[in-house]
Amino acid sequence: MFVFVLNSNKEPLNPTHPARARKLLKTGKAAVFKRYPCTIILKEEVKKPDNQPLRIKIDPGAKTTGIAILRNEVVLWAAELTHRGFQIRDALTSRRQSRRSRRNRKTRYRQPRFNNRKRNEGWLPPSFISRVDNILTWVKRLLRLSSITSISTELVRFDTQLMQNPEISGIEYQQGVLAGYELREYMLEKWHRKCAYCGVTDTQLEIEHIIPRSKGGSNRVSNLTLSCTKCNQKKGNKPVEEFLKKKPDLLKSILAQAKKPLADTAAVNATRWKLFNSLEGLGLPVETGTGGRTKYNRCRQSLGKTHWLDAANVGASTPLGLKILVSSPLIIKATGHGNRKMCGTDKYGFPIRHRSNTKKHFGFQTGDIVKAVVTKGKKVGTYVGRVLCRATGSFDITTVTGRVAGINNKYCSFIHRSDGYSYQQ
Secondary structure (H helix, E strand, C coil), rough: CCCCECCCCCCCCCCCCCHHHHHHCCCCCCEECCCCCEEEECCCCCCCCCCCCCEEEEECCCCEEEEEEEEEEEEEEEEECCHHHHHHHHHHHHHEEEHHHHHHCCCCCCCCCCCCCCCCCCCCCCCHHHHHHHHHHHHHHHHHCCCEEEEEEEECCCCHHHHCCCHCCCHHHHCCCCCHHHHHHHHHHHHCCCCCCCCCCCCCEEEEECHHHCCCCCHHHHHHEEHHHHHHHHCCCHHHHHHCCCCHHHHHHHHHHHHHHHHCHHHHHHHHHHHHHHHCCCCCCEEEEEEHHHHHHCCCCCCCCCCCHHCCCCCCCCCCEEEEEECCEEEEECCCCCCCCCCCEECCCEEECCCCCCEEEECCCCCCCCCCCCCCCCCCEEEEEEECCCCCCCEEECCCCEEEEEEEEEEEEECCCCEEEECCC
């Protein structure tokens, strides 16, 4: 994965190969500007070269978003950003329950008030806004570190028009090149990439009609499911009620799942225009595409299914032969900046402890990425990870292998200041 380069005036230059970055650091011509994402800054002023235009591609997701930076057909940098939308939702639910419990105890006779709770037009839940803000934050960061001139993003996960029956949308539109990809991608997401009848995974799955066409079934999405070849042949043209008459629980589950919408897709669709308008506000041309086109681009190049590879294949601008220069993406996880609660509560909402308003201890703050070299004691070794600070000076460090407790602050040194995210290369 390429390294971002800044000149002495902190202006972005062309990203460079890691080997060249190491040479610049070793000869003293550059210094580390930022660890995540890896960025170096030149110590001497150089003539600003003609920067090659870069394109940032985004594959928004409800839980994880893929990001890739391309120079023509070359993928230079990639990351996978994990959101904390569901964590925010649970925290708001806990706060609401605690507030209602307190009001019921303290002001039980107060008349309810609802006229002051009007929501603005275009309002979205905080858990949704968090996803948009995470993506926008990282796009702005990458704009400051590289010469990005255009943006590509998925505007919709699935093109629903391409999944309708011919009588509604027209047979020419229905039978386009991308129609099958839109439908198959939707089915794989909805049925969790496994056979609906036997639950087998990691095998070739076929689209199967719940109510057979010979029995009056339609091509509607609500009448389709996924099955392995063995189950599909065994079912034949039997109605699903007859095929699963000895498995009533499975039958009930399949019929319910067939009508159930995709919750994650709904979250992405709810934020798509907010994200699109925010990206347009950056002043760069924004290209949009669908999830079906992304899969079509990825499959014709025989690339694996990952979030960052999906991002690299977003939109019609994707060249036929991508050159991947990324071995592993930067794993980014949104952690937030802590909370403002001064009173800790138990699971029932009753206060049990007081929280200090001092966030920094011995120069460190919870969320900083540190390196601890312990030279004596029971925990001799080197630990790198996210630190949890205490006023006693005894810190905990969350590493890749697990959490290490009881590390004295004198062994710790900074790698990356807390910025609301954790990283893993």
